[in-house]
Each structure stands twice: as C-alpha cells, then as structure tokens.
Amino acid sequence: MTIANVSVRADGTSVLVTIAGEIDIDNADDVEQQVLQAIDNRMTGVRLDLTYLDYMDSSGLRILFNLASRLKVLQIDLDVVAPPGTPTRRVLELAGFDAF
Amino acid sequence: MASPARVNVSERLRRIESITDAALAHLDFEELLEELLDRICELLDVETSAVLLLDDSAQLLVPTATRGLEDEIRQGIRIPVGKGFAGRIAAQRQPVILERVDRTTVVNPILIEKGIRTLLGVPLLAGRSLLGVLHVGSRSGRKFFDEDVKLLQLAAERVALATHVRLAEMERATTEALQRSLVPTRLPALPGLDLAARYVPGEGNGVGGDWYDLFVLPSGWPCLVIGDVVGHGLRAAVVMGRLRSALRAYALEGADPATVLTRLDRKVLHFEPGAMATVLYAMFEPGLERLHVSSAGHLPPVLATPGGEAAKLLELPIDPPLGVRLGQGRRTTTIAMPAGAVLCCYTDGLVERRGGNIDNGLRRLCAVVQARPAEDVCAAVMSAMVGSNPTEDDAAILMVRRETSVELAPLELVLAAVPTSVREARVAARHWLATAGATPEDRNDLLIVLGEAVSNSVEHAYGPRGGEIHVRLEHAPPDVLVTVRDYGTWREPRGRGRGNGTTLIRACSDEADIEHGPSGTVVRCRRHLTGQDAR
Numbered sequence: 001m002t003i004a005n006v007s008v009r010a011d012g013t014s015v016l017v018t019i020a021g022e023i024d025i026d027n028a029d030d031v032e033q034q035v036l037q038a039i040d041n042r043m044t045g046v047r048l049d050l051t052y053l054d055y056m057d058s059s060g061l062r063i064l065f066n067l068a069s070r071l072k073v074l075q076i077d078l079d080v081v082a083p084p085g086t087p088t089r090r091v092l093e094l095a096g097f098d099a100f
Numbered sequence: 101m102a103s104p105a106r107v108n109v110s111e112r113l114r115r116i117e118s119i120t121d122a123a124l125a126h127l128d129f130e131e132l133l134e135e136l137l138d139r140i141c142e143l144l145d146v147e148t149s150a151v152l153l154l155d156d157s158a159q160l161l162v163p164t165a166t167r168g169l170e171d172e173i174r175q176g177i178r179i180p181v182g183k184g185f186a187g188r189i190a191a192q193r194q195p196v197i198l199e200r201v202d203r204t205t206v207v208n209p210i211l212i213e214k215g216i217r218t219l220l221g222v223p224l225l226a227g228r229s230l231l232g233v234l235h236v237g238s239r240s241g242r243k244f245f246d247e248d249v250k251l252l253q254l255a256a257e258r259v260a261l262a263t264h265v266r267l268a269e270m271e272r273a274t275t276e277a278l279q280r281s282l283v284p285t286r287l288p289a290l291p292g293l294d295l296a297a298r299y300v301p302g303e304g305n306g307v308g309g310d311w312y313d314l315f316v317l318p319s320g321w322p323c324l325v326i327g328d329v330v331g332h333g334l335r336a337a338v339v340m341g342r343l344r345s346a347l348r349a350y351a352l353e354g355a356d357p358a359t360v361l362t363r364l365d366r367k368v369l370h371f372e373p374g375a376m377a378t379v380l381y382a383m384f385e386p387g388l389e390r391l392h393v394s395s396a397g398h399l400p401p402v403l404a405t406p407g408g409e410a411a412k413l414l415e416l417p418i419d420p421p422l423g424v425r426l427g428q429g430r431r432t433t434t435i436a437m438p439a440g441a442v443l444c445c446y447t448d449g450l451v452e453r454r455g456g457n458i459d460n461g462l463r464r465l466c467a468v469v470q471a472r473p474a475e476d477v478c479a480a481v482m483s484a485m486v487g488s489n490p491t492e493d494d495a496a497i498l499m500v501r502r503e504t505s506v507e508l509a510p511l512e513l514v515l516a517a518v519p520t521s522v523r524e525a526r527v528a529a530r531h532w533l534a535t536a537g538a539t540p541e542d543r544n545d546l547l548i549v550l551g552e553a554v555s556n557s558v559e560h561a562y563g564p565r566g567g568e569i570h571v572r573l574e575h576a577p578p579d580v581l582v583t584v585r586d587y588g589t590w591r592e593p594r595g596r597g598r599g600n601g602t603t604l605i606r607a608c609s610d611e612a613d614i615e616h617g618p619s620g621t622v623v624r625c626r627r628h629l630t631g632q633d634a635r
Binding site for chain 2: 002003
C-alpha cells in the first residue's frame with residue numbers, strides 16, 4: 001500500500017494543501033479525491049505544497065494536470081510548491097508542468 | 101442384582117490388572133482414555149464414564165473423553181470449579197458420591213437428560229496439582245461403595261499420569277511450534293542487506309521468549325527487532341508473539357524507534373501485567389547508510405566495520421526494559437553503517453553463562469564479530485560462543501551486513517501486475533541503488549524509470565486475469581541497466597493525461613528502448629551513475 005498524507009489548512013478564501021509521502025498508481029485516485037475535497041468553489045487560490053513528497057510519477061502528474069485544468073475553468077489560482085532539488089521538482093520540469 | 105461390592109479376591113485382582121495392564125502403555129493418549137473408560141464402565145457396571153480436564157487459567161473443567169456422555173463434548177459443556185458435582189470434586193480434591201441427581205446437585209443438564217440416578221467421581225491429581233476429574237454414572241441407581249471408590253482412584257492415577265505426560269509434551273510442542281512460526285530461520289530477502297540468524301533453545305529451560313524480526317515499512321525503511329521476554333515455556337512464547345505483532349503494528353504507524361517502544365511499553369503494562377521484556381528496535385534509512393536505534397534494556401549490538409578495526413559494542417543509551425513502569429523518556433540514537441559493516445544483534449543467552457562474567461562473554465563476542473559475510477560471521481559466533489557447550493538460556497542472533505557495490509548481485513523481481521507492485525519494486529530498488537552507490541539524483545531518476553515501466557505493464561499489459569512483470573536491475577559500472585518485461589498484449593493508453601510515462605522514462609535515462617512485441621513488452625534503459633567509472 002502506497003501511503004501519502006494529505007493535510008489541509010484553509011484560511012479565508014485560500015487553502016494550503018500539503019502532500020507528503022509517495023504517489024503512484026496504487027493511491028493516485030485516493031489522493032486526488034482528498035485534494036479535490038479540500039477545495040470548494042468560494043476559494044480564490046490553492047497552494048499545493050509538494051516539498052515533502054518522496055516519490056511521484058506520471059500518476060501524480062495526472063492529478064496535477066487535471067487539477068490545473070479544472071481550477072482554470074473555475075478561475076481559481078493554483079500555486080505548486082516544489083523547491084529545487086526535490087524529487088517532485090524534477091518530474092514536474094521533465095513533464096513541462098511549469099509551462100502549463 | 102447382586103451387589104457389585106461383594107467380590108472375591110481373584111476377581112478384585114482381575115479388576116486391578118485390567119486397569120494397570122501394561123499393554124495400555126502402548127496406546128496414545130486418546131486411545132488410552134477411551135480404553136480405560138470402556139474397562140471402567142464394565143468393571144463398575146455403570147453406563148457412563150467421563151474425564152474432565154482442568155483449564156487452569158479459566159478454572160473450568162472441560163469434558164475431554166467419555167463413554168455415554170458424548171453430548172457433553174459435542175455441546176462444549178464447561179463446569180466451573182466449585183459448581184455442581186464435578187466442580188465440587190475439583191474444589192475439594194476428594195471423592196464424591198451422589199445418590200440423588202437433580203438441579204440442586206448437578207449443573208450439567210446432560211447428566212439429568214441421560215437419566216443418571218447415581219454418580220461417583222474422583223479427582224485427577226499429579227502430586228499436589230489438580231489435573232481434572234474422572235466420574236462414572238449409573239442409570240439403574242447402583243450404589244457405590246468404598247471398593248468402587250478405590251478402584252476408580254486407581255484408574256484416576258493411571259489417567260493422571262498419562263495426562264501429565266501428555267500436557268508436558270503438548271506444552272513443549274506448542275511452544276516450539278509457536279517459536280518456529282514467529283522466529284523463522286528463513287529471513288526475507290532485502291536488497292543491499294546480507295542477513296543471517298540463529299535461534300537455539302536453552303539446555304535447561306528449553307524454548308523461551310527470545311525473538312528476532314525483520315520487516316520493511318511501506319515507506320521503504322527496513323526494520324529489525326531483537327527481544328527477550330523474561331521467563332520460559334508457553335507463557336513466555338505467547339507474550340513474545342503478542343509483543344512481536346504489537347511492535348509491528350506500532351512500527352507501521354511510522355514513528356521513530358523510541359516512540360514505538362514507548363507505545364509498546366504502555367501496551368505491556370496494560371495488557372500483560374507482570375510481563376517483562378528487553379527489546380532493541382532499529383530502523384534503517386532507505387539508503388541504508390544510517391540506522392536509528394532504541395534499546396529497552398537490551399544488550400547493545402556489536403558493530404564491525406571494514407578496514408581491520410576491532411569490533412565494538414554500539415555506544416547506545418540503554419533505557420529501562422518494557423513492563424517495569426519507570427516513567428522516563430526513551431531515546432533514539434543514530435548510527436552510521438558504512439558499506440561492508442556488520443551489525444550483530446543477540447540475546448543474553450549467547451553471552452551469559454552460569455558462574456561466568458557477562459563482560460567476558462561480551463569481550464569474546466566482540467573478538468569474533470568481523471566485517472565478513474553474515475552467514476560466515478554467524479557460524480563463527482556460534483562456534484566461539486556455544487561450541488559444543490549448550491547455552492543454559494535460549495539464545496538468538498540476528499546478523500546484518502550492508503553489502504558493498506562490488507558484490508552487489510543483480511536485483512531480480514517477479515511481480516504480479518497489480519498496482520501495489522509499483523511500490524514493491526520501488527522499495528527493493530531504493531535499497532539496491534543505494535548499495536550500487538547511486539547519488540540521490542540518480543536514484544530518483546531511476547525510480548521514476550522503474551515506476552513508469554512497471555505502471556505501464558500494470559495498466560496496459562493484461563486483461564482482468566492479470567499476469568507477471570519481470571524486473572531486473574544490473575550494476576555494470578559506470579551504468580545501471582534496467583529491464584522491465586511483461587508477457588501481455590500492449591494496448592494504447594486510455595483516458596486524459598496518460599502517456600507522460602514514456603516521456604519520463606526517456607528523460608530519466610541515457611538510453612531507453614521500448615519494444616512492443618507479440619509476446620509482450622520489454623523496456624530496457626541504461627543510466628550512467630554520476631561519479632562512477634568503468635571497472
């Protein structure tokens with residue numbers, strides 16, 4: 001069982017979602033549900049912190065791409081935090097997520 | 101009917117011989133009980149006979165063998181000590197004759213249902229301890245006399261002797277089976293770690309509460325445990341089994357070793373009052389370079405590093421054993437584990453000898469532990485510390501050696517094409533890549549390559565019946581070669597946002613080849629490890 005911890009801190013109209021652990025095809029759907037539940041349509045901004053994510057592959061990217069396109073429609077800003085040197089940063093860069 | 105008490109001398113002898121018959125000794129326990137109960141029914145001219153054995157911890161009498169009262173066993177009747185007819189015999193440890201059988205004198209309704217009118221019962225005793233009750237019943241209301249009591253007591257001695265032997269055998273066999281199932285001699289394969297272990301029962305006390313355990317957490321941290329429950333026999337082994345699973349459960353919660361042992365201590369104090377145990381719990385980082393250790397009263401492991409320096413006891417604060425209620429904080433220490441180093445964990449049975457000094461034992465152990473293959477060191481330790489001189493107490497050893505990149509064998513995995521296999525492959529590869537000397541960046545990229553290739557096979561290769569995925573990682577300095585193979589039929593990815601996988605595989609390797617054929621898909625990748633040269 002692949003384990004990811006999704007923690008949510010809402011502050012008025014913005015929300016901080018932190019994902020720690022690992023994401024692969026085993027738990028991706030579950031993680032996606034938890035992330036989507038953290039966001040309601042009154043929000044104006046979502047900050048997704050992936051600093052403490054030890055592993056993420058294309059199943060994680062799928063969550064991010066889906067989320068980004070949904071939020072664009074809803075006119076909610078998405079800010080993904082993945083500092084240089086983290087495993088997630090590398091995957092995001094390789095997949096061209098920063099250019100999305 | 102002639103009074104059965106009036107019997108001549110030769111008849112009496114015949115009866116005694118019938119019960120003490122040496123031929124009975126060849127029967128196994130169940131057969132012996134049945135044969136004796138048959139003979140007793142015939143000799144005493146009664147219709148029912150029953151052996152009830154005492155369940156000591158519950159203070160209940162359990163019907164175990166019977167003639168004429170089979171329903172007692174079928175219905176799982178239990179008689180509390182002190183209650184009713186059999187309960188009274190057990191409580192008083194005296195023969196009891198009952199000449200009126202009704203609800204006021206017996207608690208077991210089956211005796212009434214069977215129309216029994218008189219009963220005679222005697223206790224089964226081994227020395228001063230009560231093993232159970234033997235009783236006979238008569239539907240015709242036959243009276244019981246002194247001679248009947250004596251004859252039944254003679255039979256009871258025979259049953260008690262057999263029961264005593266049987267219980268001792270069962271306890272030993274059960275303890276051994278429990279030990280064997282909980283402390284396996286075959287250890288799990290952990291890439292990057294070379295493992296060996298021994299367990300030997302004590303000469304004097306037999307199997308006890310020593311154990312070791314090895315497992316990998318979902319996060320990929322390999323963990324090792326060695327412990328010793330104070331005491332011997334079944335009780336110690338049962339407590340050991342409980343501690344072993346409780347520790348695994350707390351470990352799964354992902355806490356550090358000191359916290360896991362603190363929680364385990366709380367569990368022991370609440371659920372196993374009176375039990376005491378020493379435990380050492382260590383977690384390896386996924387890269388295997390360091391381990392985090394906490395000791396609850398357990399002797400420090402011996403660490404031998406390559407390079408000829410003498411092996412030393414780990415410098416480790418030792419916190420109190422579990423179960424002693426000393427409210428102080430437990431501590432976790434971080435230890436560096438260089439490639440090629442050997443860690444020897446053991447229980448006190450290995451180093452303690454009657455009349456010997458434990459420091460001498462520890463010195464001898466340090467002298468024999470070396471940074472060599474785990475199985476060799478284990479054999480050397482057993483030879484030096486035990487030899488042909490069996491230990492008094494049981495003893496366990498768990499030897500762990502960090503492999504070096506030179507000797508690293510290719511990692512070969514056969515996985516089921518299911519989502520959980522992606523993590524399984526990643527955990528094994530993480531340890532293997534660390535041992536191969538891959539930098540964190542190389543490791544992360546190769547984990548992506550592997551994860552994507554395995555995910556592809558899981559998602560696209562097989563129908564709902566599933567199939568196998570074969571993974572191979574080979575270290576051919578300066579490269580790591582990754583091969584992931586399935587035997588299914590490829591179908592194009594479905595759904596939105598799929599297809600990043602192949603891009604990532606190519607981006608994270610120096611060379612990648614993905615081949616879809618009629619007999620399956622093979623992904624082959626090569627990645628140059630940073631800072632490594634060709635050998």
